[in-house]
Amino acid sequence: MNQEELNNRLSKIKDKLLAFEQPLDDRIIISCESEKAYALNQFLFEDIRARFVIITGIDADDCFELLYHYSYDQTGCVITIKAIVRDRQQPQVESITPLLPAAEWIERELHDVLGIGFKNHPNLKRLILADDWPEGVYPLRKEVKK
Amino acid sequence: MKKTLNKPVLAVGPFHPLQEEMEYYQLTLDGEIVTDIDVRLSYNHRGVERISETLQFDQVPFLVSRICGICSATHPLAYVQAVEDIAGVTPPERALYVRTIINELERIHSHLLWVGLGGHFIGYDTVFMWAWKYREPVLDLLEEITGNRNNYGNVKVGGCRENIQNEIVPKILKELDEIEKKTEMLTKAVLDDPIIHARLKGVGILSNKDALNYAVTGPTARGSGVAIDVRHDDPYAAYADVDWNVIAQPEGDVFAKAVVRLLETLESIKIVRQALKKLPDGPVSIEVKEIPPGEGFGHTEAPRGETFHYVRSDGGNRPVRHKARAPSYVNVPSFKASCIGQHVADVTLTLAAVDPCYSCTERLAVVDSQSKVILDYDALLKLSREKTARIKAELGAPEFKLEDI
Numbered sequence: 001m002n003q004e005e006l007n008n009r010l011s012k013i014k015d016k017l018l019a020f021e022q023p024l025d026d027r028i029i030i031s032c033e034s035e036k037a038y039a040l041n042q043f044l045f046e047d048i049r050a051r052f053v054i055i056t057g058i059d060a061d062d063c064f065e066l067l068y069h070y071s072y073d074q075t076g077c078v079i080t081i082k083a084i085v086r087d088r089q090q091p092q093v094e095s096i097t098p099l100l101p102a103a104e105w106i107e108r109e110l111h112d113v114l115g116i117g118f119k120n121h122p123n124l125k126r127l128i129l130a131d132d133w134p135e136g137v138y139p140l141r142k143e144v145k146k
Numbered sequence: 147m148k149k150t151l152n153k154p155v156l157a158v159g160p161f162h163p164l165q166e167e168m169e170y171y172q173l174t175l176d177g178e179i180v181t182d183i184d185v186r187l188s189y190n191h192r193g194v195e196r197i198s199e200t201l202q203f204d205q206v207p208f209l210v211s212r213i214c215g216i217c218s219a220t221h222p223l224a225y226v227q228a229v230e231d232i233a234g235v236t237p238p239e240r241a242l243y244v245r246t247i248i249n250e251l252e253r254i255h256s257h258l259l260w261v262g263l264g265g266h267f268i269g270y271d272t273v274f275m276w277a278w279k280y281r282e283p284v285l286d287l288l289e290e291i292t293g294n295r296n297n298y299g300n301v302k303v304g305g306c307r308e309n310i311q312n313e314i315v316p317k318i319l320k321e322l323d324e325i326e327k328k329t330e331m332l333t334k335a336v337l338d339d340p341i342i343h344a345r346l347k348g349v350g351i352l353s354n355k356d357a358l359n360y361a362v363t364g365p366t367a368r369g370s371g372v373a374i375d376v377r378h379d380d381p382y383a384a385y386a387d388v389d390w391n392v393i394a395q396p397e398g399d400v401f402a403k404a405v406v407r408l409l410e411t412l413e414s415i416k417i418v419r420q421a422l423k424k425l426p427d428g429p430v431s432i433e434v435k436e437i438p439p440g441e442g443f444g445h446t447e448a449p450r451g452e453t454f455h456y457v458r459s460d461g462g463n464r465p466v467r468h469k470a471r472a473p474s475y476v477n478v479p480s481f482k483a484s485c486i487g488q489h490v491a492d493v494t495l496t497l498a499a500v501d502p503c504y505s506c507t508e509r510l511a512v513v514d515s516q517s518k519v520i521l522d523y524d525a526l527l528k529l530s531r532e533k534t535a536r537i538k539a540e541l542g543a544p545e546f547k548l549e550d551i
Contacts, residue, residue, distance in 0.1 A: 024231060026380065027443055051374070052361040053445075054471035056456050067469075069443065069454065076380025078443040101483075102361035102476055128188040140196070 001048075003075045009048060010079070013040075018084070026077040037066065037083035038094040044070050045100055050079055052102045057110040059142045064091050064114060085116065095121035113140040153181070158494060160189055166263070169502075171481075173493060180493055183485050185478075198468040203229055203437050203459075208299055210455070210470060214503050215296045216259065219245075219252045220448040221470065222301045224455040227382055228444030229303045232459050233437050239384075241305035241430040246383040246421045248292065248300055249446070250414040254325070255284040256449035257407040257414075260501045261336065264404060267498050268345045273336060280328040287321055290314060305431025315422050322422075326415045333408040346401035349488070350496025353398055356483035364451020365410065366477045366500045369403035371396035376447040388420040398484075400499040407501075437461070448473055450501050474503045 001009070003025065010028060014020050019031040032040055044050045050070035058065040064085040071078055085091045095118035097104045107118045108127035115138035118124055129139075138144065159170035168189035174182035194213055198206050207222035214221065223245060230237065258281035265273025285295040291310055292298035300306050310318075336342055352362070357370035367374055373394035377385040393409045395402035439461040445454045451473030458467040477500040485493050537543075 023440065027231065029441070051358075051363075052476075053452070053454050054469065054475070056467065056469040058458070058467050067456065069456065071380075071445065071452070073374045073379040076376070078380075078445065080443065100361070101359050102479070105475065105479055128191065130188070 001072075001074060003077060006048070006072060006075060006077060013043065016040075019082075026075060028077060028079045029082055030079070031082040031084065034066065034083045034085040034093045037068065037081060038096060038099075040081045040083075041068055041096045042099055044068075044079060044081070048072065048079075052100050053078075055103065055106045055110060057114045057116060057140065059114060059140060061142065062086075063088065064116060066093060066110070066116070068096075090117065091115065092117040092119060094119050095124075097121050097123075112138075114138050115141065156490060158497075160186075162494065167503075171493075171497065173485075173490060175490060178489050178491075180485055180488050180490055183481055183493070185481070195468055195470060198465055198470075200464065202463045203303060203465065206465065206468065207301055207303075211297050211299060213470060213472065216256050216503065217252070217448045217450070217453065217472070218297045219249045219301070220446045220453050221455070221472075222299075223249060223383070224444040224446040224453045225457065225468070225470070226301050226303050226444070227446065228442030228455045228457040229437060229459075229465075230434075231442040231444065232440040232457065233303070233434055235304055235432070235434050237305040238429050238432060239426045240309070240428045242384045243421050243425050244306045244308075244310050244430055245301060246385060246388070247310065247418050248288070248298060249383065250418045250421070251284055251288050251291075253414045253449045254329075254411050254418075255281050255288070256501075257411045258284065258329070258332075260407055260449075261332070261404065263498065264400075265336075267495050268342070270341065270345075273332075273342075276332055276335075280325065280332060283321055283325055287318055291318070302431060303437075304434040305429070307431070309430045310422075310425065312425075315425065319419065319422055322415060322419055326412070329408075329411050329415065333412065336408060337405060342404075343401065346404060346495075347397075347399055349400045349492045350484045350499055351398045352480055352484040354396070356480065357398070360476065360480040360483060362451070362477050362480050362500070363473045364448065364477065365403050365406045366451060366473075366480065368392070368394040369406045370398040374452075376445050376452050380445065382446060384421055384424075385417070387424065388417050390414075390417050390420075400495060403499050437463070450474055450503060451477060472503060474500070478502050 016036060017030050017032050021029040045052060050072045053069040053071050056067040066083040066085060068081040069078060085093055093116060095107055097107055098120060105127055107121055108124060110116050111118060111124055112126055112129045154175045156173040156175055158173060160168045170186040172184045173180050194209060198209055201209060206225060210221040210225050211218040258277045262274040262277030289295045292300045292308060300308050352370045354371045357367050357372045371394055373392050375392045378392050390413045393406050393413060395405050437459045439459055442457045445452050453473060454471040456469040457465050460466045481497055485496050488496060
C-alpha cells in the first residue's frame with residue numbers, strides 16, 4: 001500500500017475520531033477518546049499491519065494523553081493514536097498487550113509512572129520503580145514534578 | 147505431611163559475565179530445559195526524559211547522546227529530526243552527509259563490538275580480540291572527525307556543530323580501505339568457522355511471526371526475515387542518495403543475527419565511502435531561532451534497531467514532553483519467544499544475541515530531592531547509620547573510635 005492508499009484507508013475511520021491531523025506527508029495523528037483506543041490499535045495492527053513502536057504517556061493537566069505510536073514501514077509513515085483519558089481520579093484504559101505482546105513493558109511502565117490502569121493486562125506488576133517506592137505516587141504526574 | 151514440588155529457578159544476574167550491564171533474569175527449569183523466564187530491570191535509572199524537560203532545546207542533544215555511549219550519534223539525531231519537523235527546518239545538504247558518515251561509523255564500531263562480545267560469549271576469544279582490534283581504527287576516525295571517540299556531540303537542530311574538513315577526507319578514505327579489508331577477513335573467518343556454525347545455528351530462534359508480534363527492530367528483526375530498516379523505509383540524512391542494501395536472513399537464530407550484523411558492517415563501509423566522495427560543499431548548519439508549538443516524531447536506525455523520539459513543544463524554549471524509545475526496549479522482551487524451550491546453556495547467548503543495551507532501555511525514574519517521596523542525603527545517612535548499628539548490635543561488635551586506630 002502506498003501513502004495515498006494508506007491515507008484513504010485511514011480517512012474511512014475519520015467519523016469515529018475526535019481529530020485527524022497530518023502535520024507532514026508521512027506523519028499522521030488520529031485522536032480519540034480512550035474507550036476507542038483498543039479498537040483503533042487493533043485496526044492499525046491487524047488491518048493496516050503497522051508496526052507498534054511505543055506509547056508516550058503525558059499528564060496534560062485536565063486529562064492524560066496516551067500516544068500509541070506506530071510505523072508503517074512500507075511508506076515510512078509514523079501514525080500516532082492520541083487517546084484522551086479524562087478520568088483523573090481513576091484513569092483506566094483497555095490493555096493492548098493481549099493483542100500485541102510488544103506493549104507489555106510500556107503499559108507496565110506507564111502504570112508505574114503515571115498510574116494508568118490497564119484493564120486485562122496479563123502481568124501488570126512494577127517494571128521500573130523500585131520495590132520500596134511508595135504506593136500511589138506517580139513520578140511523571142504534574143503534582144510530583146515541580 | 148503434604149509434599150510440594152518446587153520448580154528450580156536459576157538466577158542470571160543482576161551481574162552476570164555474559165551481560166554487560168545490570169539486569170536479572172529468572173529462569174524456571176525442567177532439567178536442562180527453560181520452561182519460563184522473567185526479568186527484573188531498572189537497576190540503572192537516570193531520569194533522562196524528565197531531565198530533558200528542564201533543558202533548552204539546544205541542550206537536549208548532549209543529554210540524549212548520553213542515553214547510551216555506543217548509540218551516542220543516533221539518539222540525538224532522532225531527537226533533532228523530531229524538533230526540525232516541528233520547526234519546519236531542513237538542514238543544509240552537507241550537514242545531512244556529515245550526519246550519515248558519523249552514524250555509519252557508529253554502526254561499524256557497534257557491530258564489531260557485538261561480534262567481539264559474541265565470540266567472547268561462546269568462549270572464542272580470538273574472535274573477541276580480532277573484532278575489537280579492528281574496531282579501534284573506527285573510533286580513531288570518529289575522534290579525528292568529531293573530537294571524541296564516543297559522545298560526539300556533533301548534531302544540532304539545523305545541522306551539525308562541526309564540519310568534516312575536506313583535507314582529511316583522503317585520509318579517512320584510505321583508513322576505510324584498511325578497515326574494509328580487515329572486516330571482510332573477519333566476516334569470512336567467522337562465517338566459515340565450523341565451530342561457530344555448530345554453536346550458533348538453530349539456537350534461540352525468533353520466528354517471523356513472533357518478530358512481528360513483539361515488534362522487534364534492527365538486526366533482531368532482519369535476522370528473522372523482517373526486512374525493515376528506517377534508513378531505507380523513511381530515509382533521513384543522506385541515505386536516499388547512496389547505494390546500499392538492506393541485509394535480512396530468514397532463519398531467526400543467533401547465527402542469522404550474526405550474519406546480518408557482519409554483512410551490514412560492510413554495507414556501512416560502502417555508505418561512508420560514497421558519502422565522503424559525494425560530500426557537497428557549503429555550510430553545515432543554519433540558524434534556528436524559535437521552536438513553534440507542535441509535535442515531532444523522529445526515528446533513526448540505530449545499530450540495534452529503530453530509535454524513536456517524540457517531542458512536544460508549547461512554543462517555549464524547552465520541550466514539555468520528550469519520549470525516547472531505544473530499540474532494546476522492544477528487542478529484549480522477545481526473549482519470551484526465543485528462550486522458552488531452549489537449553490539453559492543457550493539462554494545467555496540468546497539474550498545477548500539481540501545486542502541488548504540496558505542503559506538505553508532504562509531512563510525514567512525521577513530523583514527529586516525536593517519531594518517527600520525520596521530520601522535526602524541526611525535521611526539516607528541516618529538510615530545507613532541505623533543499619534550499621536543494628537548489624538553491630540546483632541554481631542555484638544565493639545564500639546568504634548577513630549582515636550583507637
